[in-house]
Amino acid sequence: MKKNAKQLAALALTGVITVSAQTSVFASENTQFDPNSVPELTMDVNTFTTAKDNGIELPELEGGTLKLKASIATYQMSSEGTQIQKLWQEAMEHYLGCKLEIEWQRTNSLDYLNNELVVLQSGALPDMATVSKGPAVNEYGNDGILLNLSDYMDYMKYYPEFMKETQGGEDYAKLEDGSMYYFMDGFYNPDNIQGAQSFTSFAYRFDLLKELGLQPATTLDEFTELCKTIKEKIDAGEISIQYPIINSTLDYGLQRGFVGIFHTWDCVYYNDGAWRFGPIEDNYREMLKYLNSLYEAGYIDPEFATADTNAATTKATTGVGALCPTLWSGSVQGWNDVMEEGQEWGLAFLPENPDYGTPWKWGSRQDGRSLNAGMGIYISSATEHPEYVVAMIDYQYSDEMINLMNWGVEGQTWSVSDDGTKIYSDDITSAEDPAVQSGNYGLTASGVCRTGMVFNPMDFNALLDVSAKSEPWWNPEDGYYVSKYWTETNRLGGVESISPYDRPPVAYLTPEESGQKAELAYEGTCDKRARELSVQFITGEMDIEDDDAWASYVEDIKSQTDTNFDDIIAMLNEKTVTPDNSQAETANE
Amino acid sequence: MKKQKKWNEAVAPASINSFWKQLYRQRQLVLLALPAVILVFIFKYIPIYGILISFKDFNAAKGVWGSEWLNPLWKNFTTFFKNVNSQKIIWNTFKVGMMTLLFTFPTPIIFALLLNELKGKWYKKTVQTVSYIPHFISIVVICSMLNGFGSMTGMFNDVREFLGMARVNMNSGSAYFLWEYVGSAVWQGVGWGSIIYLAALSNVDTSLYDVANIDGANRWQKIIHIAWPTIKPTATIILIMNVGTVLNMDFTKILLMQNDTNRSALDVISTFVYQKGIVEGKFSYSTAVNLFLSAVCFALVFSTNMIVRKMDPENSLW
Incomplete structure (x- = not known):
């Protein structure tokens, strides 16, 4: 008995040590987020509008209290207890003219993403919930478990404005029969900055280039020449890095960095009036030939397809490579923070392939007000007071709420500068990390904290000011300077660099058809298989010059779908509403 | 056959009685096991009916029972084996x-x-x-x-x-x-x-x-x-x-x-x-x-x- 007790004690101790080790990690990570560290914000909600002011007549509410259950995704920091969350509630109660009692269920965004369809399948839904798999919820709307928002347009004032201004207009926001089952995520881009989020620039070791008297490439030929020079320097022992090119992540292949240069894409996308599967296009093959030539010449790190983000970061920060074609905005700054003194990564816009012209960028924003079908909010059809819930979500799309959620309160978290632009208070801008400090207030623009009913519209200017990090940049006219990813990819690429992938037309699909499209989309069966086989072409395991090998590759990818691959492409073209689908016939033939 | 019936009549009631008696005698152990049995029943047995959706065109609004049966029933299985x-x-x-x-x-x-x-x-x-x-x-x-x-x-x-x-x-x-x-x-x-x-x-x-x-x-x-x-x-x-x-x-x-x-x-x-x-x-x-x-x-x-x-x-x- 005594022996067993000791065994149990030892076991418990092991558990305690492990748990406390993990807790201390989390605690140290969380200490930077503290909603109690910021001063209390006050605001006179009486200056805000009400539903009644907008001519919206809400039905009588028994007891004057609206009780709801809401399920939302949280990001690095929960909005619970933040100042902006408190003001959101006050403003919302003022708008609706009732007291709000919302039971929030907050779930980590990754867990949320994995489980949201399972929750929908269960049919046991809260009154309103975040959706991060947008069009997938339409199936449940058709089944009758989600509220058809088009039946409640009388309770909306602001969302229809976003619908009108979005490319595709109402066709984009509604289904073929006019129904709509979720509020799409809004985005407010007042200064029309159509920059990209990632994979629109190559990263270079600026210190190394300066030392060698080189500069970033503006064309693909220059890029090849640059790789060649760096390789020669490595072989001659003049520089201590191991390979000219490294990759930065397993989530996207090395190909993602080059598809825009060759005017193709790495999954299904819409271009020249038709849906196409990028990896089987001739342009894509040209790209693979180019990458194969770089690999054969020894320019690419052999671990480009196997190093995970941790390993890749180690490679980048310990001097393994000098060029990285696949990078998220902000990553360069993250790398530079841990680099040895004197070493510096920087960015330059994608090099151009003269055969194709201006390279395409990924994730560029539309101008003005726009909607993003990928994310949003749905309302359960079983909710007791749908009129109130619709009016509530709609109000989040108003200018005053967008302003509150993203900028906070004038005179307290922001003010107007001499040139008439909004600027955040010193408290935020002079903080060690402005994103964290604005997150402590609960500001949505922080990128670390999403307040209110997630997702609600982000203000791009606020986002740029507070959460986009400045990074070293280069271009042939200005030389070396410091700027932000979104701004530079807008300025350097121009409108012609917007990828067709970012501006697809509306296609009305049934749930089954959406499932078929998912097989060809990013992370779908065909995308994964294409990435795997592409790597074999890059490394020379399969001969990219061999037409039979290419035909076999195409056939292999097409065989991955549960229904006929070509029929899926034909179906997408047939179901596309805008623009005119008569051009679709030539695609993927 | 008759013998067997007589034997059942004579013995079965006695064994049922003895089963309950035994259960009562071991009530502390039974109580100890009960939470685990309930837990297994709720989380391992009740959900088993969900496998029905393998044979159905599952629709969340209609639920497991209300969803239409697939035609043919084994359509999903053939799709997998044809993959x-x-x-x-x-x-x-x-x-x-x-x-x-x-x-x-x-x-x-x-x-x-x-x-x-x-x-x-x-x-x-x-x-x-x-x-x-x-x-x-x-x-x-x-x-x-x-x-x-x-x-x-x-x-x-x-x-x-x-x-x-x-x-x-x-x-x-x-x-x-x-x-x-x-x-x-x-x-x-x-x-x-x-x-x-x-x-x-x-x-x-x-x-x-x-x-x-x-x-x-x-x-x-x-x-x-x-x-x-x-x-x-x-x-x-x-x-x-x-x-x-x-x-x-x-x-x-x-x-x-x-x-x-x-x-x-x-x-x-x-x-x-x-x-x-x-x-x-x-x-x-x-x-x-x-x-x-x-x-x-x-x-x-x-x-x-x-x-x-x-x-x-x-x-x-x-």
Whole structure:
């Protein structure tokens, strides 16, 4: 008995040590987020509008209290207890003219993403919930478990404005029969900055280039020449890095960095009036030939397809490579923070392939007000007071709420500068990390904290000011300077660099058809298989010059779908509403 | 026939009575087991009806019962078997599952027997406690460690170089996957898995060892004739239970170990179900594939138990 007790004690101790080790990690990570560290914000909600002011007549509410259950995704920091969350509630109660009692269920965004369809399948839904798999919820709307928002347009004032201004207009926001089952995520881009989020620039070791008297490439030929020079320097022992090119992540292949240069894409996308599967296009093959030539010449790190983000970061920060074609905005700054003194990564816009012209960028924003079908909010059809819930979500799309959620309160978290632009208070801008400090207030623009009913519209200017990090940049006219990813990819690429992938037309699909499209989309069966086989072409395991090998590759990818691959492409073209689908016939033939 | 009926009438009421009496006599044990029984019933038995959606065009609003039946009923199964990758996926599942069982089942037994032979109490306890620690490391961390160790500059390659072998990218392709997968599973589970055997070994009558010492038995003979027979029933039950889950391998680990050089070579039924169910949202289809897996697992448990019953009837589950 005594022996067993000791065994149990030892076991418990092991558990305690492990748990406390993990807790201390989390605690140290969380200490930077503290909603109690910021001063209390006050605001006179009486200056805000009400539903009644907008001519919206809400039905009588028994007891004057609206009780709801809401399920939302949280990001690095929960909005619970933040100042902006408190003001959101006050403003919302003022708008609706009732007291709000919302039971929030907050779930980590990754867990949320994995489980949201399972929750929908269960049919046991809260009154309103975040959706991060947008069009997938339409199936449940058709089944009758989600509220058809088009039946409640009388309770909306602001969302229809976003619908009108979005490319595709109402066709984009509604289904073929006019129904709509979720509020799409809004985005407010007042200064029309159509920059990209990632994979629109190559990263270079600026210190190394300066030392060698080189500069970033503006064309693909220059890029090849640059790789060649760096390789020669490595072989001659003049520089201590191991390979000219490294990759930065397993989530996207090395190909993602080059598809825009060759005017193709790495999954299904819409271009020249038709849906196409990028990896089987001739342009894509040209790209693979180019990458194969770089690999054969020894320019690419052999671990480009196997190093995970941790390993890749180690490679980048310990001097393994000098060029990285696949990078998220902000990553360069993250790398530079841990680099040895004197070493510096920087960015330059994608090099151009003269055969194709201006390279395409990924994730560029539309101008003005726009909607993003990928994310949003749905309302359960079983909710007791749908009129109130619709009016509530709609109000989040108003200018005053967008302003509150993203900028906070004038005179307290922001003010107007001499040139008439909004600027955040010193408290935020002079903080060690402005994103964290604005997150402590609960500001949505922080990128670390999403307040209110997630997702609600982000203000791009606020986002740029507070959460986009400045990074070293280069271009042939200005030389070396410091700027932000979104701004530079807008300025350097121009409108012609917007990828067709970012501006697809509306296609009305049934749930089954959406499932078929998912097989060809990013992370779908065909995308994964294409990435795997592409790597074999890059490394020379399969001969990219061999037409039979290419035909076999195409056939292999097409065989991955549960229904006929070509029929899926034909179906997408047939179901596309805008623009005119008569051009679709030539695609993927 | 008449005799049998009379016997039933005479005996059955008495046995029912004795059953309830016995239950009453053991009410404390029954109460102790009740929460577990309820838990298993609610979370393991009630959800079983959900497998019906394998045969239905599931519609959340209509529910499991209300959804339309597929025509033909086995449509999802034929779709899976027609899938160009299904044979490879099934083979991968068996290969990974069997290799894992082959190494993760005996190692805790061997470890427990070795620990049992250690004399130094402090040393024994330290080894035992240290061996539990890997069990508490999250699978994400394990996979990140494996990715680092298997890289060209990683620890595994340092060892290879020390042994005079060339450095290779062990994360590329599937050549080293099984060793990394199984090896890390053994590392994580050997200490934790040995607990149950150590508990069984603690019940050995020490006088048996005294007698063995008098008879001049060596350590090996004591292990074979005293320790092993003590833990054999436990080991048999664990084996049958492990066979039941042999094909339900840790798909998270496989997902995290997959990359663009080995994805299809590493695909198993669980990752396929994840891809179709969670990523592509085809719940009926993925349920059907998982039902196929469960049916195979059930057959494996049944066969293993049958073999055990023939070889050693006392240790079979039923």
